[in-house]
Amino acid sequence: MARFIIKRTLLGLFTLFVIVTVTFFLIAGAPGDPIAAKVEQMPEKAQRVIRAKYGLDQPVFKRYIIYMKNLITTGDFGESIIYTGRSATDVIKANAPISVKINIIALLAQLIIGVFLGLVAALNMGKSVDHITRVSVVLAICIPSFVFAALLQYFVAFKWRLVPVFGWGKPAHYVLPVLAYALPGIATYAKYMRSSTLSVINEDYIVTAKAKGATQGRVVRKHILRNAMIPIVTMLGPAIAGIFGSSFVIENVFAIPGLGSYYVNAVRDNDYTMVLGLTVFFAILYVAALILVDVLYGVVDPRIKVAGGED
Amino acid sequence: MVSRESFLNLSDEVFERVGVDPEFSEHLDKPSLTYWADVWRRFKQNKLAIFGLVLMVSILVMIFVGPLISGKNYKYMDSSVKNLRPNSEYWFGTDDMGRDIFTRVCYGGRISILIGFLCTIVMFVIGSTLGALAGLKGGWVDNLIMRFAEVIGNLPYLIIVVILTMVMGRSIFAIVLAMSITSWVGTCRMVRGQILQLKELDYIEAATALGADTARVIFKHLLPNALGIIMVDITMSIPGFIFGEAFLSYVGLGVRPPETSWGALASAGQQQLMFHPHVLFFPCLMIVLTTLAFHLVGDGLAEALDPKLRK
Numbered sequence A: 001m002a003r004f005i006i007k008r009t010l011l012g013l014f015t016l017f018v019i020v021t022v023t024f025f026l027i028a029g030a031p032g033d034p035i036a037a038k039v040e041q042m043p044e045k046a047q048r049v050i051r052a053k054y055g056l057d058q059p060v061f062k063r064y065i066i067y068m069k070n071l072i073t074t075g076d077f078g079e080s081i082i083y084t085g086r087s088a089t090d091v092i093k094a095n096a097p098i099s100v101k102i103n104i105i106a107l108l109a110q111l112i113i114g115v116f117l118g119l120v121a122a123l124n125m126g127k128s129v130d131h132i133t134r135v136s137v138v139l140a141i142c143i144p145s146f147v148f149a150a151l152l153q154y155f156v157a158f159k160w161r162l163v164p165v166f167g168w169g170k171p172a173h174y175v176l177p178v179l180a181y182a183l184p185g186i187a188t189y190a191k192y193m194r195s196s197t198l199s200v201i202n203e204d205y206i207v208t209a210k211a212k213g214a215t216q217g218r219v220v221r222k223h224i225l226r227n228a229m230i231p232i233v234t235m236l237g238p239a240i241a242g243i244f245g246s247s248f249v250i251e252n253v254f255a256i257p258g259l260g261s262y263y264v265n266a267v268r269d270n271d272y273t274m275v276l277g278l279t280v281f282f283a284i285l286y287v288a289a290l291i292l293v294d295v296l297y298g299v300v301d302p303r304i305k306v307a308g309g310e311d
Numbered sequence B: 001m002v003s004r005e006s007f008l009n010l011s012d013e014v015f016e017r018v019g020v021d022p023e024f025s026e027h028l029d030k031p032s033l034t035y036w037a038d039v040w041r042r043f044k045q046n047k048l049a050i051f052g053l054v055l056m057v058s059i060l061v062m063i064f065v066g067p068l069i070s071g072k073n074y075k076y077m078d079s080s081v082k083n084l085r086p087n088s089e090y091w092f093g094t095d096d097m098g099r100d101i102f103t104r105v106c107y108g109g110r111i112s113i114l115i116g117f118l119c120t121i122v123m124f125v126i127g128s129t130l131g132a133l134a135g136l137k138g139g140w141v142d143n144l145i146m147r148f149a150e151v152i153g154n155l156p157y158l159i160i161v162v163i164l165t166m167v168m169g170r171s172i173f174a175i176v177l178a179m180s181i182t183s184w185v186g187t188c189r190m191v192r193g194q195i196l197q198l199k200e201l202d203y204i205e206a207a208t209a210l211g212a213d214t215a216r217v218i219f220k221h222l223l224p225n226a227l228g229i230i231m232v233d234i235t236m237s238i239p240g241f242i243f244g245e246a247f248l249s250y251v252g253l254g255v256r257p258p259e260t261s262w263g264a265l266a267s268a269g270q271q272q273l274m275f276h277p278h279v280l281f282f283p284c285l286m287i288v289l290t291t292l293a294f295h296l297v298g299d300g301l302a303e304a305l306d307p308k309l310r311k
Helices: A002-028 A044-053 A060-074 A088-123 A128-142 A145-159 A172-200 A204-211 A216-244 A248-253 A259-268 A272-300 A302-310 B004-008 B035-045 B047-070 B101-137 B139-153 B157-168 B172-181 B184-198 B202-209 B214-251 B262-271 B277-305
Strands: none
Touching: A002 A060, A002 A272, A002 B139, A002 B157, A088 A128, A088 A172, A088 A216, A088 A248, A088 A259, A088 A272, A128 A172, A128 B277, A145 A172, A145 A248, A145 B214, A145 B262, A145 B277, A172 A216, A172 A248, A204 A216, A216 A272, A248 A259, A248 B214, A259 A272, A259 B157, A259 B214, A272 B157, B035 B047, B035 B277, B047 B101, B047 B277, B101 B139, B101 B172, B101 B184, B101 B214, B101 B262, B101 B277, B139 B184, B157 B172, B157 B214, B172 B214, B184 B214, B202 B214, B214 B262, B214 B277, B262 B277
8 A cells, every 4th residue: 555655646746747847848938928018118128137037038948947946945836927926826825725615615516416316316217307317417517617607697696686696705605606616517426326326226235135124215325325426436536636726617707716717817818927836736736636536545445455556 | 533743733843842041041030230230220219319410410500501591701790780689680699799690600610510520539549549559569568658648647637728728829720739638548548448358359369360460450350349439439528629619718718719619609608698698698509409419429329339238
C-alpha cells in the first residue's frame, strides 16, 4: 500500500510538472504581446520599466526558471498583468472557498437525489415511475447547464420571483446555481444507479435475504443499496477532483464571485499571468484530489487494494 | 389383364431419384444473417432508437437544405427587423442585428456538427491506434502508452481546452485539436481492453502464424471486431463535443464571428434572455434535439450490439 501511494504521488508530481511547464510555454508563446495594449501610449522608457517589472525583458527560458522557483519556494502564483497589484494568490484566497462551497453542496445534491431516483426507478421497473425517470434523465443529460441555468433564471427568478436573480451571501442565492449545476450529475447518477441496481437485484444473496424473512426495507438498505453503490463510488473520484474548478459557467451565469468566474474573466481579458496562476492552482488541487481518491479506493474496496499491491 | 403401369400411366421416367442433397440437409429454419444484418434487425425493433435516427436525419436535412428554402443569408443584417418574434417571414424570428435566426441556426448547426464529427474522428483515430498498439504489443510499448495516457488523463480537461484555444486562436482547427487532444484516453483504454480480450482468440494466432504483420492484424482482424463497442462510443461522444464547443463559445473562445455555431448562438441569446427569449430558445432546442437523437441511437445501438440481449 505504501508503495502504491508513493508511486501514485510521484506520477502526480510528474503530471503537475508537465501541466505547469506546458501551460507556461504555451502562454509565453501565445500570439500577441500581453501588455502591448496597456503600454502603447507610454514613452519608450516607461515601457521598458514595465516590461522589466513583469520579467518580459528576459528570455522565455529564464522566465520559466524564475516562475518555477517562486512557485516552489514561496507558493507565489504570479500577478495579474491587466489589473496592477492583483495577485493570483489573493484571488485564490478570497474566492476559492465560494467555489468549493457551491461544488460540495451540488455534489451532495447530485449524489443523494441521483441515487434515490435510480433506486426507486429500478425497484419499480416497467412502471410509470421508471418511465418518467428514464425520460427525465435523457432530457436532463441533453440540456447544457448554462441553458438550464438561464431557464431557471428566467422563470423561477425573473417571472415568478421566487428567489433573487443575482446576488450572493444569503441561502436563497444558493438555490438556483446549485440546482442548475447539479442537474446533469443527478441524471448521470440516476442512470448508473438504475442499471447497477437492476444487475444486483436478482443476485442470490438478495433472494437468500428475502427467503430468510428480511423485510423489503432491510433488503433494500442492507443488501441492494450497498452493492449497487459500488460503481457509483468509482464515479465519485473525478467528481470530487472536479469540485475546485468545474463550475465556471454556472458561476458566470449567476455572477457568483467564485474562482470560476475569475478564471473565465481572465480568459476573456487575455490576462495571461492570471490564467497561468489559476491554471497551476486548479491543476495542483485536481491532481492532489485524484491521488487522494485513488488511495481511498484501496481503503474502501479490498479488490482494488489487491490490484494496487500487485502493480 | 391391364397392367398397372398402363392403367395409372406411371412409367419409370416419371420418377426421379432424389438422393441426399447435402445442402438441403444443412438447411436451418432461420435464414442466416451476417452480424451487421442481425444488429440492424434488432435495432429496427427498438422504436426509440428509430425515432432517434429519424430525428438525426431530419436535423441533418434541415441544416443543409434549410437555408435554401428560407432564401436568406446568415450574415445579412437588416436594422429594420431587429429582435422580431417568430413569424411567417422569419420562422425563428430575428436577432439583435436583424439577422434571420432560422438561417443562422442552420449554419451554426453545420459548424457544431462538423466540430462534433471532427473531434470524434481525431479522438477515435488516436485513441484506437494507440490502444490497439498497446494491447497488441504489450511489454514496454504497452507500459509507455498507458503511462502517457495516465498523464494525459490526469489533466483537468476544461482547463486544458481553454488554455489551448486561448493560445492557438479560435479557428475550427484549434478548437478541434484542443478538445480531442485530451479526450482520446477513454477510447484508448477501451480499445486496449477489447484487444487484450480478442487477441487470445485462435484466429488471431492463425493470422500471425500465416505471416500477417501487426498493421494487418490490427486493421483486418482486431478493429472490425472491436467496431461495435467503438461505434457506441462514437455516437455518445458527438453530443459531448457539441456541448464542449458550446462551453467554449460561452467562455468567449468559440468560433470567430461572422461564423457561428449553436453554442455561440445560445451564448448570445443567453444575454438577452429577459427580453427576447426566442433568441436563446431555438439554438438550445437544436442542441437538445441533436443530443437526444444521438443518445437514443447510441442506446439502441448498444442494445442491438449486445449479444446477451439477443432474443
